[in-house]
Amino acid sequence: MSDIGGFIHDEIPSAEVDRIEAAYGPLTAAVRELIDATIRTTVSPEEAGLALAEVEAVVARLRKEQLPGPAGVRFNSEGRAWNWGNAAVGLRNAIAPPLDITHVRSGLAHATVDLGAAYEGPPGLVHGGVTAMLLDHLMGETAAASFTRITFTGTLTMVYRRGTPLGPLRLDARIDREEGRKVWVVASIGDAEGPTVEAEGVFIIPKWAVPE
Amino acid sequence: MSDIGGFIHDEIPSAEVDRIEAAYGPLTAAVRELIDATIRTTVSPEEAGLALAEVEAVVARLRKEQLPGPAGVRFNSEGRAWNWGNAAVGLRNAIAPPLDITHVRSGLAHATVDLGAAYEGPPGLVHGGVTAMLLDHLMGETAAASFTRITFTGTLTMVYRRGTPLGPLRLDARIDREEGRKVWVVASIGDAEGPTVEAEGVFIIPKWAVPE
Numbered sequence: 158m159s160d161i162g163g164f165i166h167d168e169i170p171s172a173e174v175d176r177i178e179a180a181y182g183p184l185t186a187a188v189r190e191l192i193d194a195t196i197r198t199t200v201s202p203e204e205a206g207l208a209l210a211e212v213e214a215v216v217a218r219l220r221k222e223q224l225p226g227p228a229g230v231r232f233n234s235e236g237r238a239w240n241w242g243n244a245a246v247g248l249r250n251a252i253a254p255p256l257d258i259t260h261v262r263s264g265l266a267h268a269t270v271d272l273g274a275a276y277e278g279p280p281g282l283v284h285g286g287v288t289a290m291l292l293d294h295l296m297g298e299t300a301a302a303s304f305t306r307i308t309f310t311g312t313l314t315m316v317y318r319r320g321t322p323l324g325p326l327r328l329d330a331r332i333d334r335e336e337g338r339k340v341w342v343v344a345s346i347g348d349a350e351g352p353t354v355e356a357e358g359v360f361i362i363p364k365w366a367v368p369e
Numbered sequence: 370m371s372d373i374g375g376f377i378h379d380e381i382p383s384a385e386v387d388r389i390e391a392a393y394g395p396l397t398a399a400v401r402e403l404i405d406a407t408i409r410t411t412v413s414p415e416e417a418g419l420a421l422a423e424v425e426a427v428v429a430r431l432r433k434e435q436l437p438g439p440a441g442v443r444f445n446s447e448g449r450a451w452n453w454g455n456a457a458v459g460l461r462n463a464i465a466p467p468l469d470i471t472h473v474r475s476g477l478a479h480a481t482v483d484l485g486a487a488y489e490g491p492p493g494l495v496h497g498g499v500t501a502m503l504l505d506h507l508m509g510e511t512a513a514a515s516f517t518r519i520t521f522t523g524t525l526t527m528v529y530r531r532g533t534p535l536g537p538l539r540l541d542a543r544i545d546r547e548e549g550r551k552v553w554v555v556a557s558i559g560d561a562e563g564p565t566v567e568a569e570g571v572f573i574i575p576k577w578a579v580p581e
Binding site for chain 2: 165181185187190194195196197203204205207211213220221242243244275278279280281285286290293311317320323
C-alpha cells in the first residue's frame with residue numbers, strides 16, 4: 158500500500174472488493190435499521206438493556222480485526238476506487254442515508270434520498286444541517302467533473318425556503334462556471350412540491366492535484 | 370398527548386424520562402460503536418454475515434413496539450423537554466456524534482465533539498457537510514437564546530479555511546445582531562491550531578411562535 162495525498166493505493170483485486178461489498182452492504186443496511194429502531198422503539202428499559210448486551214457482542218465480533226483508523230479513500234491498479242467510510246455515500250457507513258447519485262454528464266448531477274427518523278431536526282422535518290451535508294456532498298462530486306479531478310469545499314451558501322419534510326427527496330446540482338482552480342456549483346434539494354433549500358458553493362482544486 | 374406546531378405534549382413524568390434515558394444512552398453509545406466497527410472491521414465476509422443475523426435479531430427485538438413515525442420534540446407539564454431523535458444532539462440518535470453544547474449565556478455558546486471514522490469525507494478529514502451540519506445546529510440553538518424561542522435556519526454561509534482533521538474539535542457561536550424576527554449568528558469550528566471553518570447564518574423566528 159502507498160499513500161498519495163491521503164488517497165491509498167490498496168492492491169485488493171476488484172473481484173475481492175465486490176465480494177466484500179456484497180457482504181457489507183446488507184450489514185450496513187441492517188445497522189441503519191438499528192439506528193432507526195433505537196430512536197423509535199417503545200420497549201421497556203429492561204428490553205433495551207438486553208439489546209445493549211447483544212449490540213456489544215456484535216461490536217466485539219467485528220473489532221477482532223480492524224483498521225487502526227478511518228477507512229480513507231482507496232484505489233487499485235484495475236482503476237477501481239472505493240470510499241466505504243464516506244459520511245454521505247459510504248457503502249459501509251450507516252450514517253450515510255445513503256445519497257444515490259446519478260452523474261448525467263460532467264458537471265451535471267442529481268440524486269435521490271429517503272430520510273427517516275434519524276435525520277430529524279424540527280418535528281417531522283429534516284435537520285437543516287443534514288440538508289447542508291447532502292447538498293455539500295452532491296455539489297463536491299459535481300465540481301469533480303465525473304471524478305476527473307479532486308475538489309475541496311471553499312465556500313458554501315444555503316438559502317432555506319421552507320422546511321424540508323422527512324421522506325423521499327430529490328437533489329440537483331450543476332457547475333455554473335469555472336475560473337482557474339475555482340469551480341462554482343449551484344444546487345437544490347426539495348420534495349414533490351419543489352425546492353426547499355437552494356445552495357451555491359465554490360469548490361477548490363488543490364494545487365497538488367493540478368497537473369504541471 | 371397534544372401537538373403544538375409539531376411539538377408534542379407527552380405526559381411522561383420526568384422520573385420516567387430519566388429512567389428511559391439511563392437505559393437508552395448506553396444502547397445508543399453501543400450503536401455508535403457498531404457504526405464505527407462496521408466501517409473499520411477487516412473480518413471476513415462470512416463473519417460479516419454472522420454479524421448481520423445478530424443485528425437483525427436486535428432490530429426485531431426493538432421493533433416489537435415502536436412509534437409510528439419520527440420521535441419529534443416532546444415536553445411534559447413539569448417543564449422537561451426531550452428531542453431524542455435529533456440528528457445532531459439526540460440522546461437516542463446514533464448518527465448524532467453527539468455535539469456537547471454549553472450555553473454560557475443567552476446568545477453565546479460553545480461545544481465540543483470528537484469525530485471518528487463515520488464522519489470522514491476526504492481521507493483523514495471531516496466531511497465538509499458534517500462541519501456544516503454541526504455548525505448549523507449550534508448556531509440554531511444559539512439563536513434560540515437559551516431556548517426562550519424557536520428559530521429555523523434562514524440562510525447559512527460557510528467559509529472553509531482548511532481541512533478539518535478527524536478527532537477532538539471545538540465550536541463557538543454567538544448572536545451578532547437581531548432585527549424583528551431575524552437573528553444573525555456567527556460561528557466557527559476548529560482544532561487546537563484554530564478555526565478550520567467559519568460560518569454566518571440568519572435564523573428566523575416563525576410568525577406563529579411570536580407572542581401577540
